[in-house]
Amino acid sequence: MVNAVTPLRQDTAWEHEHRQWWEPGSSARDTLACGWSHLKPSLSPDFVETLRAVVGAPNVSTATAVREQHGHDESMHPCAPPDVVVWPQAVGQVQELAALCHRCRVPMVPFGTGTGLEGGVNAVQGGVCFDLSRMDAIAELSLEDFSVTVEPGVTRKALNKHLRGTGLWFPVALRRKRAAGYDLTSLFVGSEGTLGFLTQATLRLHPLPEATAVTVTSFPSVGAAVACTVHVLQAAVPVARIEFLDEVMADACGRFSGMGLPAAATLLLELHGSRRSLAEQQQQTEEIVRQNGGSSLAWAEGLEEREQLWSMRHNAWYAALALRPGCQGYSTDVCVPISRLPDVVVETKQDLQASGLTGPMVGHVGDGNFHCILVFNSHDPEEAQRVHAFTQRLGRRAMAAGGTCTGEHGVGLGKRALLQEELGQEGLDTLRSIKAALDPHNLMNPGKVL
Ligand SMILES: Cc1cc2nc3c(=O)[nH]c(=O)nc-3n(C[C@H](O)[C@H](O)[C@H](O)COP(=O)(O)OP(=O)(O)OC[C@H]3O[C@@H](n4cnc5c(N)ncnc54)[C@H](O)[C@@H]3O)c2cc1C
Numbered sequence: 001m002v003n004a005v006t007p008l009r010q011d012t013a014w015e016h017e018h019r020q021w022w023e024p025g026s027s028a029r030d031t032l033a034c035g036w037s038h039l040k041p042s043l044s045p046d047f048v049e050t051l052r053a054v055v056g057a058p059n060v061s062t063a064t065a066v067r068e069q070h071g072h073d074e075s076m077h078p079c080a081p082p083d084v085v086v087w088p089q090a091v092g093q094v095q096e097l098a099a100l101c102h103r104c105r106v107p108m109v110p111f112g113t114g115t116g117l118e119g120g121v122n123a124v125q126g127g128v129c130f131d132l133s134r135m136d137a138i139a140e141l142s143l144e145d146f147s148v149t150v151e152p153g154v155t156r157k158a159l160n161k162h163l164r165g166t167g168l169w170f171p172v173a174l175r176r177k178r179a180a181g182y183d184l185t186s187l188f189v190g191s192e193g194t195l196g197f198l199t200q201a202t203l204r205l206h207p208l209p210e211a212t213a214v215t216v217t218s219f220p221s222v223g224a225a226v227a228c229t230v231h232v233l234q235a236a237v238p239v240a241r242i243e244f245l246d247e248v249m250a251d252a253c254g255r256f257s258g259m260g261l262p263a264a265a266t267l268l269l270e271l272h273g274s275r276r277s278l279a280e281q282q283q284q285t286e287e288i289v290r291q292n293g294g295s296s297l298a299w300a301e302g303l304e305e306r307e308q309l310w311s312m313r314h315n316a317w318y319a320a321l322a323l324r325p326g327c328q329g330y331s332t333d334v335c336v337p338i339s340r341l342p343d344v345v346v347e348t349k350q351d352l353q354a355s356g357l358t359g360p361m362v363g364h365v366g367d368g369n370f371h372c373i374l375v376f377n378s379h380d381p382e383e384a385q386r387v388h389a390f391t392q393r394l395g396r397r398a399m400a401a402g403g404t405c406t407g408e409h410g411v412g413l414g415k416r417a418l419l420q421e422e423l424g425q426e427g428l429d430t431l432r433s434i435k436a437a438l439d440p441h442n443l444m445n446p447g448k449v450l
Contacts, residue, residue, distance in 0.1 A: 118412025
């Protein structure tokens with residue numbers, strides 16, 4: 001469940017509370033900020049002063065370096081700095097700032113940590129960047145309900161540190177069930193900042209398992225590693241996590257982390273449960289791995305050892321970039337039904353080789369989701385064109401297999417054309433109607449998704 005501030009909702013609430021701000025001539029702050037025109041102003045010093053009045057001077061910046069830092073994420077999309085960056089610290093401030101921007105028709109771009117991979121935070125029409133990292137309160141922890149309510153600046157690691165000693169943890173899981181009306185939670189979670197600001201989320205917590213074990217295993221081919229994943233899932237082994245690396249990625253991660261993995265198709269598998277059930281799962285998994293030609297397994301059970309293995313995987317993006325220093329990365333993000341995964345992965349690998357591209361593959365294959373991290377020279381138009389053509393083919397291959405062009409990174413700037421192909425004109429028109437209903441002046445993160 002999430003709490004959100006939308007321009008439209010905010011309009012009404014704010015108007016109700018601060019009626020005089022809407023009436024020309026009735027408020028000094030109103031006059032200072034926008035004048036009387038009700039048109040989009042250039043971001044005048046007065047407007048910036050008004051932002052400072054809401055959040056305090058230390059929480060507003062127009063410095064070039066700060067704006068540039070907030071004008072891009074980790075993707076290759078060119079930096080598009082906002083005109084000003086603000087750091088609200090309470091939902092009331094977000095409401096007040098959003099109302100002001102709405103009143104003055106200034107674009108608003110929510111900013112989390114700027115690690116997205118589709119250019120979601122790039123301020124392509126300028127405006128105000130709302131950096132929400134200073135809203136980092138952890139509220140309403142309910143051990144009985146297995147839930148916690150957090151503000152957007154709370155990271156997964158900080159939350160799990162806070163939960164230490166409670167017997168619970170947050171493994172990035174689904175939220176509480178709810179069937180009352182349209183599913184606005186999913187709508188907002190998937191909206192990439194184009195409908196409003198998420199100011200709170202209620203997350204589902206899980207009991208810490210009694211025992212956990214992680215292993216790394218190599219396979220003779222990409223097809224064998226992916227087929228093994230499918231067999232593990234079909235055998236109903238309750239895997240906690242299963243991640244795939246192709247031979248290029250395994251080699252790159254091994255070198256980047258200093259852990260030295262064999263250059264072979266690789267799976268990282270995590271199992272957890274009671275001690276007894278874990279032993280059974282391990283035995284079952286080892287058998288399936290052997291049947292698929294995988295190497296024999298050694299299990300890491302200590303926390304430090306397990307974390308080392310996962311940090312190697314979490315740094316895959318940087319390990320890929322290190323393959324060609326000075327080049328840029330672009331991550332594809334398709335997701336297909338699990339039954340189609342082996343074929344789609346093998347075809348994609350062949351396509352990568354035929355295209356002569358550097359594109360190590362990595363994926364949460366248990367969900368049918370995988371990424372090729374294309375590392376290329378963006379100043380070489382011919383190579384950039386090959387990358388573009390490859391990503392289009394991959395998106396279409398996934399869609400033809402009944403999947404999607406993005407499983408988790410979102411549409412942002414780069415996947416708008418593929419989204420249209422995936423949803424069709426009617427689907428897209430429906431999204432546009434929702435956008436128009438909630439953000440009639442197209443102020444929330446304009447230029448993204450649609
Ligand atoms: C090394 C690396 C590994 C990654 N691994 C994974 C992975 O395993 N799985 C995965 O799913 N992704 C992964 N990603 C990509 C992933 O999307 C981002 O890392 C992360 O989820 C983005 O969070 P952020 O706070 O940095 O978002 P940002 O980049 O700040 O923003 C992303 C989008 O969300 C919007 N937004 C941000 N905060 C709010 C808010 N409070 N309200 C409304 N809109 C908001 C922004 O406007 C933007 O459109 C990885 C990225 C990197 C660099």
